[in-house]
Amino acid sequence: MDRSFIIRLVISIVLLSLIIYFIGWEKIEEALLKANLKLILIAIIIENLGVFITSKRWQIMLKIREINVNYRDAVAYYFIGTFFNAVMPSSIGGDIIKAYKLGRKISNEEAFASVFMDRLMGLIALLLIVFIIIFVYHSIIPYTAIWLSIFFSLATAISLLFLIKTKIPEKIIEFLFKKWEKAKEFFLGIVIAIKNYKNRNLILKAFIISLFYQLILIFNNYILALALGIKTSLVYFFIFIPIAEILVVLPITIRGFGIRESTYAILFSSVGVDYAKSFSMGFLNQLVKVSVSIVGGIIHVLKS
Numbered sequence: 001m002d003r004s005f006i007i008r009l010v011i012s013i014v015l016l017s018l019i020i021y022f023i024g025w026e027k028i029e030e031a032l033l034k035a036n037l038k039l040i041l042i043a044i045i046i047e048n049l050g051v052f053i054t055s056k057r058w059q060i061m062l063k064i065r066e067i068n069v070n071y072r073d074a075v076a077y078y079f080i081g082t083f084f085n086a087v088m089p090s091s092i093g094g095d096i097i098k099a100y101k102l103g104r105k106i107s108n109e110e111a112f113a114s115v116f117m118d119r120l121m122g123l124i125a126l127l128l129i130v131f132i133i134i135f136v137y138h139s140i141i142p143y144t145a146i147w148l149s150i151f152f153s154l155a156t157a158i159s160l161l162f163l164i165k166t167k168i169p170e171k172i173i174e175f176l177f178k179k180w181e182k183a184k185e186f187f188l189g190i191v192i193a194i195k196n197y198k199n200r201n202l203i204l205k206a207f208i209i210s211l212f213y214q215l216i217l218i219f220n221n222y223i224l225a226l227a228l229g230i231k232t233s234l235v236y237f238f239i240f241i242p243i244a245e246i247l248v249v250l251p252i253t254i255r256g257f258g259i260r261e262s263t264y265a266i267l268f269s270s271v272g273v274d275y276a277k278s279f280s281m282g283f284l285n286q287l288v289k290v291s292v293s294i295v296g297g298i299i300h301v302l303k304s
Contacts, residue, residue: 076299
C-alpha cells in the first residue's frame, strides 16, 4: 500500500477523532439522527446532476483545442474520475484516470491539459464568488475567512501568471527531467497545450458554466444545513464553502475527510452555528459526494 495513502489515512482518522472528542459524539449523533432525510436525498440528486454540468464545461475546454469529444463520454469519464478520487491515494487520482482514459482517443498531453484547465475554471469561479461576497458583505464576515480568501486568490493569480506568461515552467521541467527525455517531452507538451487555450468566447462560456455549478454547490450545502435544522444567513455559505472546497483539494487527508469537517466546524461556529451541527454538515457533505463516487464506480465496471 502507498505510504502517502497510509499517512493521509492516519491524518484523516486523527483529525476526525480529535474533532469528535472535543465536540462530543453524543451531540454529533443527535444532530445526524434528527436530519431531514428528504432534504439529504435532494442534495444527493443535485450533487450527481452537478457532474453533468461540469462534464459540459470540460467538453467546451476540449473544443477550444479543436478536440471533439462526445458529451456522453465526457459524463462517463467525469463520473469515473469521481470514483477514483475516492479510492486512490492521491486527491487528484481521479483526474489522472480521467485524462488517461481520454488519452486513448487524443494525445495524452492534450488530455491532461484539458483536465487541468477544467479544474482551473472551477477554482477561478469559486474565487470570484468569494471576492464579490467579501466586497458586499465584508462587515459581517470573520477576518480569518477574509484573509484566507485573499491568500488563496493571490496564490492562484501568481501561479497562473507564472505558468502562462513566463518560460520558467519549461526551464524547470527541462532541468528536472533532463535525464528522462520522454517525461520531459510529456510535461512540456502539457504546458504548451495549456498556453494555447486562447479562444476567449469558449473560455467565457466555460467560465459561466463554472459559476453556475459553484452556485449549485453552495446552495446544496445550504440544503444540508436546512436538513440539520441550521438557521444562519446564506451569505456565510458563499464565503465558507469556497474556502472549504479549496482546502480539501490539498493532498493532506483521504478525500478531504477531517479537513472539510474541521473547516466547517471552525468557520460556521464563528457565526454562531453549533459546533456539532457544523461538523455534521461537513460530514453529510462528504457522504453526498461519496454517492457520486458510487455512481462512478458502477459506470467504471459497466465500461470495463
